[in-house]
Each structure stands twice: as structure tokens, then as C-alpha cells.
Amino acid sequence: MQDLLYFFQQLINGLTIGSAYALIAIGYTMVYGIIGMINFAHGEIYMIGAYTALITITGLATLGVAWLPLVLIIALICAMIVSSSMGWAVERIAYRPVRGRHRLIPLISAIGMSIFLQNYVHLAQGSRNIGFPALIEGGFQFGSGDAFQTSISYMQITIFVTTLICMTLLSLFISRSRTGRACRAVSQDIGMASLLGIDTNRIIAATFVIGAALAAVAGLLLGMYYGSIDPLFGFIAGLKAFTAAVLGGIGSIPGAMLGGLILGVSESMTSGYLSGEYKDVVSFGLLILILLFKPTGLLGKPEVEKI
Amino acid sequence: MATQNLRHALFCAVVTLVISYPILGLNLEARGTNVVLTGANTTTVISVLLAAVAVFLFQLFRDRIMGTLGKLPPISPFANREPMPQAKWERLKSAFLTLLIIAGLIWPFVASRGAVDLSTLVLIYIMLALGLNVVVGLAGLLDLGYVAFYAVGAYTFALLSQYFGVSFWLALPIGALLAATFGFLLGFPVLRLRGDYLAIVTLGFGEIIRILLNNWTQLTGGPNGIGGIPDPTLFGMEFGRRVREEGNTSFHETFGIAYSSEHKVIFLYLIALVLAVITALVIRRLMRMPVGRAWEALREDEIAARSLGLSRTAVKLSAFTIGAFFAGFAGTVFASKQGFISPESFVFLESAIILAIVVLGGMGSQIGVILAAIAVTILPELAREFSEYRMLIFGAAMVLMMVWRPQGLMPMRRTHIELKKQE
Numbered sequence: 001m002q003d004l005l006y007f008f009q010q011l012i013n014g015l016t017i018g019s020a021y022a023l024i025a026i027g028y029t030m031v032y033g034i035i036g037m038i039n040f041a042h043g044e045i046y047m048i049g050a051y052t053a054l055i056t057i058t059g060l061a062t063l064g065v066a067w068l069p070l071v072l073i074i075a076l077i078c079a080m081i082v083s084s085s086m087g088w089a090v091e092r093i094a095y096r097p098v099r100g101r102h103r104l105i106p107l108i109s110a111i112g113m114s115i116f117l118q119n120y121v122h123l124a125q126g127s128r129n130i131g132f133p134a135l136i137e138g139g140f141q142f143g144s145g146d147a148f149q150t151s152i153s154y155m156q157i158t159i160f161v162t163t164l165i166c167m168t169l170l171s172l173f174i175s176r177s178r179t180g181r182a183c184r185a186v187s188q189d190i191g192m193a194s195l196l197g198i199d200t201n202r203i204i205a206a207t208f209v210i211g212a213a214l215a216a217v218a219g220l221l222l223g224m225y226y227g228s229i230d231p232l233f234g235f236i237a238g239l240k241a242f243t244a245a246v247l248g249g250i251g252s253i254p255g256a257m258l259g260g261l262i263l264g265v266s267e268s269m270t271s272g273y274l275s276g277e278y279k280d281v282v283s284f285g286l287l288i289l290i291l292l293f294k295p296t297g298l299l300g301k302p303e304v305e306k307i
Numbered sequence: 308m309a310t311q312n313l314r315h316a317l318f319c320a321v322v323t324l325v326i327s328y329p330i331l332g333l334n335l336e337a338r339g340t341n342v343v344l345t346g347a348n349t350t351t352v353i354s355v356l357l358a359a360v361a362v363f364l365f366q367l368f369r370d371r372i373m374g375t376l377g378k379l380p381p382i383s384p385f386a387n388r389e390p391m392p393q394a395k396w397e398r399l400k401s402a403f404l405t406l407l408i409i410a411g412l413i414w415p416f417v418a419s420r421g422a423v424d425l426s427t428l429v430l431i432y433i434m435l436a437l438g439l440n441v442v443v444g445l446a447g448l449l450d451l452g453y454v455a456f457y458a459v460g461a462y463t464f465a466l467l468s469q470y471f472g473v474s475f476w477l478a479l480p481i482g483a484l485l486a487a488t489f490g491f492l493l494g495f496p497v498l499r500l501r502g503d504y505l506a507i508v509t510l511g512f513g514e515i516i517r518i519l520l521n522n523w524t525q526l527t528g529g530p531n532g533i534g535g536i537p538d539p540t541l542f543g544m545e546f547g548r549r550v551r552e553e554g555n556t557s558f559h560e561t562f563g564i565a566y567s568s569e570h571k572v573i574f575l576y577l578i579a580l581v582l583a584v585i586t587a588l589v590i591r592r593l594m595r596m597p598v599g600r601a602w603e604a605l606r607e608d609e610i611a612a613r614s615l616g617l618s619r620t621a622v623k624l625s626a627f628t629i630g631a632f633f634a635g636f637a638g639t640v641f642a643s644k645q646g647f648i649s650p651e652s653f654v655f656l657e658s659a660i661i662l663a664i665v666v667l668g669g670m671g672s673q674i675g676v677i678l679a680a681i682a683v684t685i686l687p688e689l690a691r692e693f694s695e696y697r698m699l700i701f702g703a704a705m706v707l708m709m710v711w712r713p714q715g716l717m718p719m720r721r722t723h724i725e726l727k728k729q730e
Binding site for chain 1: 322323325326329330331333334335337342343344443447449451496497499500501503504506507508510511512514515518519521522655656659662663666695696698699701702703704705706708709710713
């Protein structure tokens with residue numbers, strides 16, 4: 001019984017983190033699906049989302065707005081606007097001019113952008129980590145007496161539910177809306193899509209904007225969950241999310257969700273049963289193994305190289 | 308057209324404001340357990356506004372500005388000149404390199420102690436950048452975990468000297484070979500991967516090595532690192548004031564000169580110089596050998612190269628192993644120079660700096676890479692206030708280089724024959 005409760009606790013922690021990873025992973029997978037490049041700066045966009053959310057929350061507290069749902073919604077909207085603008089600007093400045101060149105050139109450009117954004121926030125906001133107020137407190141407890149109790153905090157529920165809502169909206173958007181249809185068309189065949197009158201530049205920009213907005217949501221949620229943020233906060237999270245995207249099969253949106261959950265659970269199991277210090281080793285090891293043995297991931301389509 | 312332009316310009320200006328004002332203009336400050344928001348000073352706010360106005364004006368008159376810029380005469384007076392004949396260029400290049408080496412030999416005897424110490428660091432970066440240049444510039448394999456091999460070299464020396472009392476000269480080849488072995492073992496499975504996946508896997512590998520060094524406290528001392536790494540000796544002569552090891556003599560006593568701590572610094576510098584020259588020469592030869600040609604062929608067109616009978620794995624693996632070997636070299640020298648190493652010195656940022664050197668210098672070009680290594684290491688030391696912005700500028704420079712001049716500041720020139728233009 002005791003062991004089972006402990007196991008459930010790790011499972012819940014893993015699913016919470018994993019669903020947030022999935023939100024970030026969407027950005028990687030959509031961009032990769034359309035233009036075949038790794039948007040290395042995506043983790044930084046997530047970090048900027050978290051910073052904007054914290055700035056908004058602090059600002060609202062100074063102004064005296066205290067009604068929690070209002071605070072959260074305003075913070076969410078501000079973070080999404082700033083992150084999306086950032087995503088748009090990054091695509092415009094660093095990726096569009098090098099699109100279609102040799103594979104490594106956009107990647108190096110993206111690494112440069114990532115370093116630039118990290119230091120931009122570092123110079124503007126300082127390098128120390130800043131406490132993020134836990135606005136949502138409390139939770140449910142399972143298990144009785146003085147034995148180990150499994151607890152699900154309201155924060156974890158919020159993360160899970162928000163992710164679910166975002167994913168549903170995204171699936172609806174991709175499958176039903178005109179832009180979503182265009183997105184799918186561009187990812188299948190970019191040349192054909194532009195012949196059929198789709199403004200491919202616009203669609204690619206839209207992909208970056210959507211990915212960045214979802215990363216901002218994750219930034220707010222994980223910032224609150226971890227309780228502090230710093231300018232390096234996006235780097236590791238970005239790598240983890242990329243791992244999640246590859247795990248699920250890069251280019252596939254359901255794959256990103258699945259990959260995020262698997263990664264989150266395996267990570268929390270490692271820190272629960274082995275040691276917290278090695279959880280990064282496990283996720284990077286997982287990434288390396290997947291790329292070696294099944295580069296298409298769990299739900300991805302094999303990529304055929306045409307001559 | 309005019310209204311569309313205006314709308315686009317307005318949109319760009321608003322985006323500029325949105326991405327810069329909240330981050331630059333509103334600062335989070337921790338006061339005790341609370342976080343408070345403070346507005347930035349007026350200069351920041353005004354510069355943010357000015358940036359938005361500049362973006363607006365540029366986007367509004369973009370076509371006209373670009374048109375005028377296109378008509379301007381090229382800034383460099385050499386831009387329109389005929390390329391130099393091959394033989395002349397080669398002669399010029401070797402003369403330049405010889406001059407550089409001679410200057411490097413005279414340098415420690417005229418410069419101050421701090422300057423020589425810094426120059427040793429520059430030489431270490433030159434070795435690293437030349438090694439990475441083989442992997443990234445010549446073979447076209449983006450290795451983001453290069454610093455891991457550097458760490459292997461440094462830790463090999465530190466651990467061997469701590470547990471077995473191995474000297475620098477023995478540890479140098481061992482460290483380099485061990486790093487090369489690591490490169491070989493890692494390269495064997497991962498080199499089948501496509502370019503961008505390879506980059507991420509090497510990044511993951513670099514992080515794993517760093518985390519292991521950080522957490523394997525019994526062996527590596529964890530975050531505290533390893534100290535007391537011995538200095539190199541010259542034929543058994545030590546450079547300390549007193550001899551540390553039985554049977555050794557000290558340098559100043561043997562030659563009957565007064566003890567000076569500068570001897571050690573200069574000696575280390577000379578070792579680094581010799582090793583950097585060896586690195587450059589070996590790689591220069593390799594580039595002209597069949598294996599070097601194969602690296603470039605595979606980078607340019609993998610399918611064509613394979614259909615001509617090149618073994619993809621063997622060629623890539625050789626580049627990867629050689630790159631790792633020189634990183635191990637550099638790592639050993641670094642450990643000896645610092646006398647103390649910890650995982651702090653081997654973070655991803657270090658890989659990024661070395662990559663930035665290679666990219667700025669021109670992928671594949673040795674002279675370019677050497678000059679870029681000197682510039683990137685010395686500039687932050689010369690201007691202290693600049694060092695804070697160093698990484699910001701590196702990041703921006705990497706993006707700009709990729710957009711405008713992906714071949715680098717001094718692109719590589721390949722041996723070639725040009726046909727005479729027909730009249």
C-alpha cells in the first residue's frame with residue numbers, strides 16, 4: 001500500500017511536468033514539421049513568457065488587483081502576446097533569411113539567437129533567480145494516518161487542465177480552421193501549397209506564433225510550479241521539450257503530447273527511485289537512445305531522402 | 308502599396324515595443340522574500356522608444372533604403388578585384404603564418420606576466436577552435452558537445468596526477484588519446500544521424516559528461532573540482548621555488564639564476580605555443596590528404612560522395628576522433644595552466660564560444676579561425692565593460708554571420724584552377 005501510494009505520487013508529479021513539457025514540445029514539433037529546422041531558441045521564448053507573466057503578476061499586485069482568476073488570465077494573455085511577438089520577430093530576423101540553405105546554417109543561426117535572448121534577459125533582469133509567487137495553494141490528500149500520503153495539489157490540477165484545454169483548442173484549430181488546413185498543406189508540400197495560393201511565409205510565421213504562445217502558457221504554469229525563474233531556466237526545459245518532441249515523433253502533434261508525458265513520468269520516476277541529480281542524465285540518455293534506434297519516434301512518419 | 312507599407316511598418320514598430328518594453332523597461336527586484344517591480348531609468352525607456360521609431364522608419368522606407376544601399380560603392384576596396392592567383396595567395400599565407408609564429412616566440416619576453424597568461428589562454432582556444440574546425444568546418448558535423456572532450460582531457464590529467472602522480476608530459480598523450488577514444492566511441496553510433504539530430508545528441512552527451520563530473524563526488528570531487536594539479540617540468544626541472552618531487556631539480560637552481568614566478572608562466576606559454584603550432588600543422592597536412600578531401604566531399608554532397616565509394620562512417624569518424632584528440636590536448640594544457648579544474652569550466656556556453664569562433668572565422672579556414680580565436684578571447688579583456696555584453700554580441704554576431712556571410716570573415720579558399728574568361 002505504502003509503495004503504491006509512493007508510486008502514484010511519482011506518477012502524478014511526472015504527468016504534471018510532462019504535460020507542461022508537451023506544451024513546449026508543440027512549438028518544436030510544428031516548426032520542424034513545416035520547415036524542417038530545430039528552433040533552438042524556443043526554450044528562451046518559453047523563459048521570456050515566464051518572465052513576462054511574473055512581471056505582470058507583480059505589476060497587478062502593485063496596482064491592487066487581487067482576484068486570482070483575473071490576475072492569472074491577464075498574466076496569461078500578456079505572456080502570450082509578448083512571447084508570440086518574440087516568436088514572430090525571431091522568425092523574421094534569424095530564420096527567414098536563411099531558410100532553404102544548408103541544414104546547419106539555420107541551426108547555427110538559431111543557436112546564436114538562443115544565446116542572444118538568454119543574455120538579453122540576463123542583462124535586463126539580472127542573473128539571479130527570482131521567486132515566483134505560488135498563487136494556487138492547497139490540494140487533496142490520499143492515504144490515512146501518519147503513513148505516506150499521496151497529494152495532488154490544485155496547482156498540478158491547474159497545469160493538467162490548462163494543458164488539456166490548450167491541446168484541444170490546438171487540435172480543433174489545426175483540423176477545422178482555414179489557417180490550420182493551410183498549415184497542414186504547407187507541412188505536406190511547401191512548393192505545392194504556394195502554387196495553390198497559400199501565403200507560405202504567413203503560415204510559417206503563424207506556426208512560430210502558435211508555438212510561442214503555447215510556450216508562454218507553459219512558462220506561466222511551470223514558473224508557478226517551480227516557484228522561481230532565472231534566465232537559464234529555458235535552456236534545459238527547451239532541451240527536455242525537444243526530447244519529448246523527438247520521442248513522440250517530430251512533426252507529429254499527438255506525438256509531442258505522448259512524448260511529453262512519457263518523458264515527464266520517466267524523469268519523476270528517476271528522481272523518486274534513484275536520485276534527483278541523475279534525472280537530466282536519464283532524459284538525455286533517452287533522447288540519444290531514441291535517435292539511435294528509432295529516429296522517427298513513436299508516432300512519426302519515416303522521412304524518405306529523395307535524390 | 309503605400310498603405311500596406313505603412314501598416315506593415317506600424318506592425319513592426321509595435322512588435323518592437325512589445326518585445327523590448329516589458330523586459331527592458333520593467334525590472335523585477337527581489338526584496339527579502341517579496342518581489343517588487345521597478346521602472347527602468349529614462350534612458351532605457353527613451354532608447355526603447357527610439358528603437359521602435361527606427362524600426363518604423365526603416366520598414367516604411369525599406370525599398371528606398373535597400374535601393375540606395377545597393378547602389379553604394381562597396382566598402383572594401385578589394386571587393387571587385389580579381390582573386391589573387393593561387394600560388395601568390397599560398398606564399399602570402401605561409402609568410403603570414405611564419406610571422407605570427409615568430410611574433411608568438413618573442414612575445415613572452417617583452418610582455419607583462421598577465422598578458423602572457425592571457426596569451427596562453429588564447430592559444431588553448433586556438434587549439435580548441437582548430438580541432439572543432441575539423442569537425443564543423445571541414446566535415447560539416449555540428450558538434451555542440453565539443454567541450455566534453457576538452458573536459459575529458461583536463462580531468463584525465465587531474466585524476467592521473469592526483470591518484471598516480473603522473474606528470475604533465477605523460478598525461479598529455481594519455482589525455483588526448485582518451486579524449487579521442489571517447490570521440491570514437493560516441494561517434495560510432497551517432498554519426499549515422501542526420502546533421503541536426505547529431506547536433507542535439509552531441510549536446511546531450513556534453514551535458515551528461517558535465518552532470519557526471521558534478522555528481523560523481525568520490526572520484527571527481529563534484530562541484531568542488533580538483534586542485535593541486537602539478538605544473539609541467541622541463542627535463543625533470545621544476546619551476547616552483549622548492550622541488551615537490553624527489554629526484555627533481557629546480558629550474559632556477561640548475562641555471563643559477565634568481566627564482567622568478569614568471570619562468571613558469573613563460574614556459575607554459577611556450578608549451579601551448581608549440582602545441583598550437585603542431586595542431587595547426589597536423590591539421591593543415593590532413594586537409595590536403597585524401598582523408599581531408601573526403602571530409603569536404605562528404606560535407607558538400609553526402610549522396611554523391613557515397614556513390615563514389617567513400618565510406619561515410621569511416622570518414623566522419625576520423626574527423627570526429629581527430630577533433631576530440633586536439634580537444635584533449637587543449638584540456639591537458641588548460642588543467643596545468645589553471646592548477647584547478649571544476650565542472651564549471653565545461654558548460655555548454657564554452658562549446659558555444661568555440662563554435663562562435665569557428666563560425667566567425669570562416670568554417671574551414673585556418674587563418675580565419677586563428678584570428679577569430681585571438682579576437683574573441685582578447686576583446687573582452689581589453690574592454691571590461693564590453694565583457695558583460697560579450698555573449699549578447701556573440702549571439703547576435705552568429706545570427707548576422709549566418710544571414711549575411713555564412714562563409715565567415717575569412718572564408719576558406721580551396722585549391723582550384725580558374726579558366727580564363729573568354730573575351
